Amino acid sequence: MRTILQLGGMVLLVVGSISYLSGCNNQNNVPTTSSLVPQDIVPVDTTMYNKSAIIGKWQIKDVAQYTLSTSKREPIIVFHENGNVNGNTGCNNFSSTYTWKEKDILNIHQLTMTRKMCTGSRGQQEKAVIKALKQVVYVQIQGTTLLLLDQQQMMLIRGVKN
Numbered sequence: 001m002r003t004i005l006q007l008g009g010m011v012l013l014v015v016g017s018i019s020y021l022s023g024c025n026n027q028n029n030v031p032t033t034s035s036l037v038p039q040d041i042v043p044v045d046t047t048m049y050n051k052s053a054i055i056g057k058w059q060i061k062d063v064a065q066y067t068l069s070t071s072k073r074e075p076i077i078v079f080h081e082n083g084n085v086n087g088n089t090g091c092n093n094f095s096s097t098y099t100w101k102e103k104d105i106l107n108i109h110q111l112t113m114t115r116k117m118c119t120g121s122r123g124q125q126e127k128a129v130i131k132a133l134k135q136v137v138y139v140q141i142q143g144t145t146l147l148l149l150d151q152q153q154m155m156l157i158r159g160v161k162n
Contacts, residue, residue, distance in 0.1 A: 049103035053141045054079045058159030060087075064150075066128035069121035075129050077146075077159060089126035091118035094133070106139040106148070132156040 060075040062068070068075065069090065077087035079098065085108060086095040092114045099107045111133060118126045135156055138149035146159035 051100045057162040062158040089129040091122045
């Protein structure tokens with residue numbers, strides 16, 4: 001009798017284990033990633049803080065406290081991997097070097113420029129772009145948008161990646 005009970009217990013154990021394991025393989029009972037993570041959660045900060053994110057050509061769309069003129073030559077800024085930066089103000093070309101420090105500190109060093117005569121709105125735009133570039137302390141990159149910020153983290157230049 002004792003052998004029959006032991007054998008019956010083993011049968012129940014095997015049947016129970018098979019039932020349990022077959023339930024684990026049932027894909028309908030396994031929660032999916034989408035059911036575990038709410039779909040409406042958006043990351044708070046999508047800012048990139050790596051030097052490679054700044055590399056490339058950026059079309060300058062906004063300069064702090066200045067409305068860009070609608071000239072034939074739009075201002076651009078180009079950051080290179082080797083630490084060089086160049087571009088144009090919409091009139092003259094400029095070049096310099098830059099250093100990226102810590103996660104979001106950007107130093108643009110002394111600018112050199114061509115010397116074409118820029119009059120009217122193009123001359124004012126050039127002054128605004130150069131003044132802004134000289135005040136850059138911080139950088140933020142959000143997707144295809146570049147923000148160059150001053151000491152108070154106010155926007156100086158907004159660029160869009162080309």
